[in-house]
Amino acid sequence: MIRDDALRLPVREALPALRDALDGPGCAVLCAPPGTGKTTLVPLALAGLVPGLGAGDGAVRRVVVAEPRRIAARAAARRMAWLLGEKVGRSVGYTVRGERVVGPQTCVEVVTTGVLLQRLQRDQELAGGGGGRAVDAVVIDECHERHLDADTVAAFLVDVRETLRPELRLVAASATTDAEGWARILGGAPVVEAAGTAHPVDVVWAPPARPVRPPHGMRVDPALLTHVASVVRRALRERDGDVLCFLPGVGEIGRVAGQLGDLDGVEVLQVHGRAPAAVQDAVLAGGERRRVVLATSVAESSLTVPGVRVVVDSGLAREPRVDHARGLSSLTTVRASQAAGRQRAGRAGREAPGAVYRCWAEAEDGRLPRFPSPEMKVADLTAFALQAAVWGDPGAAELALLDAPPAGAMAAARDVLVAIGAVDGVTGRVTGRGVRLSRAGVHPRLARALLDAAPRVGARRAAEAVALLSEEPPREYGDDLAAGLRAARRGADAYAARWRGEVGRLTSAVSTSSGGAGPLAGGTVDVTSASAPAPSALDISHPPAHDSAPGEPSADAPQSGSDGHTSVPGNPRAHAPQSRPASHTPAPGNPPADAPKGNAPDDLVVGLVAALAFPERIARRADDGTYLMVGGTRAEVGGGSGLAGARWVAVAVADRAAGAGHARVRLGAVVDEGVARAAAASTYAEGDEVAWVDGDLVARRVERLGAVELVVRPIKEPDAGLVREGLVAGLRREGLGLLRWSRDAGALRDRLRFLRRHLGEPWPDVSDAALLARADDWLEPELGRARRRADLGRIDAGQALTRLLPWATGEAVRLDALAPERVEVPSGSRVRVDYTDPEQPVLAVKLQEMFGLDDTPRVAGVPLLVHLLSPAGRPAAVTADLASFWRDGYRAVRAELRGRYPKHPWPEDPAGAAPTRYTKARQERTQRG
Structure with missing residues (x-):
């Protein structure tokens, strides 16, 4: 029997309109303010668990609720179970990565969007194969946050409704969203609005007394954090009730908590995605003492923190960004949007009148962005591109998306997927290996590292290193992955507990997968020795085909009903290659590919995994102490780093601080040259190079990994074509002043420039850019005879320019008449x-x-x-x-x-x-x- 608390929730009044929408078009956009019950009462009503508010036929239906975060998924399931007077796992359950609490009677299951995405790829119709019940309705909650997984899930579900299951009901729910946009994406779905009964919230503008530096990258001005702590103290003095303070990240939460450590009689709690489940539960359960809850944006949506009457908003948030030019992606600190500000303020009025203290000036509020940046526009799209390819739409051209993926980001993502063998380089279609990578439940780069390293170091050792990379370890673990691995093994903190769970999941994912072992199988990369393998030992540009039928790895949670085949019957768009067995014969003298090497040192294991995941970020130390990555980005390690002094490192995480000329290594591993050569083999090149160096031509024979030069030898008789290219490069770098420009030559160029300006064709363009682009046309044969900088200075530019005159048309003879x-x-x-x-x-x-x-x-x-x-x-x-x-x-x-x-x-x-x-x-x- 449902509690009366649920029946009093304001969204109850909107349920008839929602039911009509779902009985008609079958989909709807539900706009309901925080605290109205859209996350709890609506799923129960859709499932037929609320007397008088169901479908009217008495049937109990299966409903899946997708939440953006694990903490929200667990909290929503527990709240719904409480409203029913049951324990979680009976009528209501939840599934998040590494944790599943469901039972045979579960009809409302709360999952993260990542879990639902994996489930859709295995069971496109959500038919619940293997004896399970088919899903009747899906609720995508908090869709306004525009997470990549949520947008992808919505697009896939629209596709399923159009092609496979038109009876599947779909609800996009949020408190603040682009209702018209979502209605359009859902095919003209009705918009159902629920009136809120939120209590009034006073707005107190509390900007810093002195200007603070704006956020850049992950950096937040310490002066702002000190100010936020002082505003929390002010709020405790001026208002009653608990205080909920929003900060951008875990580091900022820790620093503010340190400044509030002397509060008398007040409990300071920290809530974020890395916090232990017990701490998260304690925050949501309330307490007897007055509390200050320091939280990231996880507390914006889908859960009510009991007792909160005051919100202190720092005005900052974290969003993903990717720098394609440098090959770096990370979170960055940004000003929170107006929508986020409303969501945060609403936390103070859930249970009684409250107040929000905003740590910025009122005049700045109107200049804030209206909504958060869609991850589709700013994030790394490699995982999205792989999911789209597995779905059967490699370019995502047919998917119903609010924002089309940027062409440049998709091109970069496809390059990565081709390099790791996940998609075909010509057609873009997913390979059998790509399907296997997509089911590992981690970023495709990490999935590649997991599957290719496991045969060499053992499934568990590889899983340990990948788990360390899938969730960045705490800063106190240091920037050396090997040291971080040892810290996680012996750690008793929340991160270590999650890491151990992820290790088990990833180990199972490798163990339950069949098929080829990957490019390392049968190769010569042996991390137990320091010998340097041939560059071809691991070629990520053209990995072997892996079209054997992969098994069902446990991605975000174990799922039933998968047939375990690459070809997925019923997928509305997929055309995966047919399964066939693969065979791999170990190279002579090497152990079998599946033989674990438990004696491999930790630093070599994590180095191999990091190098396989990020081959373009393998870096070698330069004479000045900085590191040059294979991709061309220069980076440096911090003082006291465990990586300092290493000849080669594999950089897993890096960013660039404000005003810095180089990237900063935040997480990496020491590797040897053998692993570097093997992991980045696709970038290996050797040959003669003639380059313009320090103002003159230098001819060398070079072996390189991308931008990193391995071996350099001078050559005496370089190829004439390379010499010409080098001289042109020198001209482009230093300018046409390297040639001999007499007064007459300069005057001729001016006359031609005048005629081009007023008469156009056929008079030539003699701008610097045009002349450099046509150097072969007007500087031959002199350029062909030149061998060094001094030879360029002997070329009469005026005489050479006459070759560009329009002789063919006869206009050249009119030069003196016209100019x-x-x-x-x-x-x-x-x-x-x-x-x-x-x-x-x-x-x-x-x-x-x-x-x-x-x-x-x-x-x-x-x-x-x-x-x-x-x-x-x-x-x-x-x-x-x-x-x-x-x-x-x-x-x-x-x-x-x-x-x-x-x-x-x-x-x-x-x-x-x-x-x-x-x-x-x-x-x-x-x-x-």
């Missing part, structure tokens, strides 16, 4: 034209030589800008209209200069005077003679 080097002025002098400004060339000429000329000289129809000079050659006036100057400007120039230059003619009517190059006396003698 003459000199023009004849009335005095008979031939004066040079300056084409430096291609918009309007300049004619600098003595004023007396232009007497009698009304029409301004033109070239190619463009009037020249005439600089009229004094008899001493100094500028006297500038005009592009001689007639106007003689009429209006000459009088002032004459008055100023005739006293200074009395020997030169200064007639009152210059337009009618005779032009001259001479003084008055010489002009008279010339006339007499």
Whole structure:
């Protein structure tokens, strides 16, 4: 029997409209404020567990509720079970990664979106094979958070409804969301709104007294955290009830907790995804003492913290970001959105009137983003791309998504998937190996490392290292993965407990998978020795095919009903390759691929796993102490790091601090050159290279892993083509000034630039970019004879430029007519034209030589800008209209200069005077003679 508490929840009034929507179109968007019961009462009603609020036929249906986080999934299941007066696992159960509490009578199951995603890939119709019951309805809760898994699940479910199960009911539920967008994605679903009865919440603006530095990367200004702690103390003084404080991450929670450690009679609790389940349960159960609950965004949605009357909001959140250029992805600290601010404030009004203290100025609030950034737009899409490929839509072009995945991010994701053998490089279709990787329940990179390392070091040893990478260990574990592994083994903290559970799950995933062992099978990589294998020992660009039927690994939770085959009947879009057995013969002298090597040192095991997962982040130490990654990014390790001094490291986690020129290694492992060569074998190259180094040409024979040079030897007779490429590279780096530019050469280039500007084709583009792009056209044969920098300085640029003239069209012969080097002025002098400004060339000429000329000289129809000079050659006036100057400007120039230059003619009517190059006396003698 359901408790009266449930029947009083405000969402009850919206249930008839929701039932009508589901009986009609079969889907709906439910908008309900926090605390109305959308997460608890709605699933129970849909399942037929609430008398009078079900479907009306008395039937009990199976409902799956998808939550974005494990803590929310557990809390929602326990709350619903409490409302029914039952224990979790009877009518209501839950499944999160590594934990499943369900029973044969369970009809409402709360899962994380990751669990549901894995389940859909194995059982597209959610038919509950193997004797289980089919799912009748799915509720995607808190869809406004726009997590990648949630968006993907929604798209897959829409696909299932359209192609396989039109009777499957679907509800997208949230307190703050883009209702119209979700209604469109669900095919025009009705929007059902529930009125809330939240208590009023006072807003108190509490910005820092002094400006604080904005967040950058993972960094938060310590001054802001000190201010947040002071606001918590203020709230405790000014208000009654418990205080819920929102902070961006675990590190910030720890620092603020340290500053509140002296509170008398107040219990300080920390809630985040890494907190022990017992601590999370204690927070949600309430307590007798007054409490301060420091929480990340996990406390924004789907759960009520009893006793909270005050919220302190730091205004910060963490979102994923990916830097494709550097090959780095991580969480970054951002300003929380307006929607998140409303959600957080609502926590204070769940049970009684409350208050929210916002640690920013009211004027800033309107400038905050309306909603959080969709992970589809900002996150690493490798896992999404693999899920889409397994679903049968590699480009995600047919999926119903609120935001289309960015083309660049999808291209980067596909490159990774091709490299690890998960998808076909030509068609993009998933391979049998890709299906197997997708079922490991971790990022495809880590799945690749797990499956390929297990045959060499044993399933459990590989699982230990992968589990350490799947959830970043606490900072106190250090940045050395080997030390972190040992700390996790002996640890008694919450992280160590979760790590051990994940190790068991991953070990089972490897053990229950059949098929090929991966590129390492039969190879020569042996982590028990330091010998360097051949580069081809592990080639991630072209891994062997693995089309054998993979078993059913335990991904987020054990599931029943999988047929265990790569080909998935009933998948609306999948076209996976057919299963076939694979055989692998160990190389002579090597143990079988499945033989565990328990004697491998920890540092070599974690190094191998990290290198397999992130081959482009394998890095070698440079002379300056920094590390250059195979992908070209330079990084450095912190002082006192366990990685300091190592020749080679595999970088698992790195970020770039504000103002830093290099990335910073936050987590990595020591490897030897043999493992580096094997893991990054696809980037191996050797050959002759001619490069522009330190201002001149250098010819070398190089072996390299991507950007890392392994062996370098000088060569005396490099290939002529490579030399030419190197010289062009030098020109592009240092500019065309490396050539010999005489005055005539510069003038010719200016004339051509002028003609290109005003006449266009066929006159050539002579900008730096254009000339460098066509270097082979106009610098041959001189470029072909050059061997070093000095040879470039001997090339006559002017003579070379003549090769670009439009000889084929016959226009080249008109160069002097269209853009003459000199023009004849009335005095008979031939004066040079300056084409430096291609918009309007300049004619600098003595004023007396232009007497009698009304029409301004033109070239190619463009009037020249005439600089009229004094008899001493100094500028006297500038005009592009001689007639106007003689009429209006000459009088002032004459008055100023005739006293200074009395020997030169200064007639009152210059337009009618005779032009001259001479003084008055010489002009008279010339006339007499």
